[in-house]
Amino acid sequence: MAMNKVQFQAGMSLSEFFEQFGTEQQCERSLEQARWPHGFVCPQCGGAHASQFSVGRTRYWQCSGCRHQTSLRSGTIFHSSKLPLRKWFQSMFLISQSKNQVSALELKRQLGVSWPTAWRVKQKLMQVMVEREAGRILQGDVVIDDAYLGGEHRGKAGRGSENKVPFVAAVELNEEGHPIFARFDLVDGFTKAAISRWAKQFLASDSHVASDGLNCFPAVTQSGAAHLPEVVGSGRCSIDMPCFAWINILLGNLKTSIAGTYHAFKFRKYGRRYLAERQYLFNRRFDMKAILPRLLHAGVATGPRTEAWLRSAEHSC
Numbered sequence: 001m002a003m004n005k006v007q008f009q010a011g012m013s014l015s016e017f018f019e020q021f022g023t024e025q026q027c028e029r030s031l032e033q034a035r036w037p038h039g040f041v042c043p044q045c046g047g048a049h050a051s052q053f054s055v056g057r058t059r060y061w062q063c064s065g066c067r068h069q070t071s072l073r074s075g076t077i078f079h080s081s082k083l084p085l086r087k088w089f090q091s092m093f094l095i096s097q098s099k100n101q102v103s104a105l106e107l108k109r110q111l112g113v114s115w116p117t118a119w120r121v122k123q124k125l126m127q128v129m130v131e132r133e134a135g136r137i138l139q140g141d142v143v144i145d146d147a148y149l150g151g152e153h154r155g156k157a158g159r160g161s162e163n164k165v166p167f168v169a170a171v172e173l174n175e176e177g178h179p180i181f182a183r184f185d186l187v188d189g190f191t192k193a194a195i196s197r198w199a200k201q202f203l204a205s206d207s208h209v210a211s212d213g214l215n216c217f218p219a220v221t222q223s224g225a226a227h228l229p230e231v232v233g234s235g236r237c238s239i240d241m242p243c244f245a246w247i248n249i250l251l252g253n254l255k256t257s258i259a260g261t262y263h264a265f266k267f268r269k270y271g272r273r274y275l276a277e278r279q280y281l282f283n284r285r286f287d288m289k290a291i292l293p294r295l296l297h298a299g300v301a302t303g304p305r306t307e308a309w310l311r312s313a314e315h316s317c
């Protein structure tokens, strides 16, 4: 099966990681390269010339044009973090190269850091993934399904369980029917209005959508997408059709990963980040070795995210 090639790829080995990112200096160089691949650029005025100085172990660049001072980390996801960069890189390595997701508790153990530090690192890196995946549009043949975090994929609807939240799972298939990209998005519920909003945001207007017979799914047509009537059955039985095989595998893996990795978290508040992490890693699964550098670049592009910001409900869901 095509999936095996993905599962058996080499990825980045532990020794490769330590060769490239084993010291603080190596990590600093990598961050500098990711941030300023063509040399210093002032975040304030765009100037290219600066003088450098250090305060303690922190290097600063002072723009020759506007005198603005910046460190390597300022203005990135690493902003104001006192954690050594090599620990950040170790976190990115563990998160990007593991088969299942890596919890904050596991990061705490593996990195030898406090729980609050591990929590912040994990939440910040997941937020990077949320923002990187936010604009991903699925196109062509897309299969969608309804699922719940904190509940059975097929079971009673979320009523009566506060920590059971609905999400849409969607996968774009290529001409051979193999999965290319996926999206996992929290929704208010499986209503026509919620599915219409989701489709307008994340589906290309020329996509062809297959779903089971749940009566909210035809609302995807409000985005301009076509809803394949031949797949729509009158009941749940249609999920056994071949085109649903991949989405069932994806949802099964997602559920195993989340259940096996995380004991409990506030699904409604933080579910979006956990789903985005899964989505980010799935959508880059063909080249695992490249995930760490890509995550580093994404972290540079993501602005500072404070703990208060990360904890606020407004930004969490």
Ligand SMILES: [Zn+2]
Residues within 6 Å of the ligand: 042, 043, 044, 045, 046, 047, 063, 064, 065, 066, 067, 068
């Ligand atoms: Zn400047």
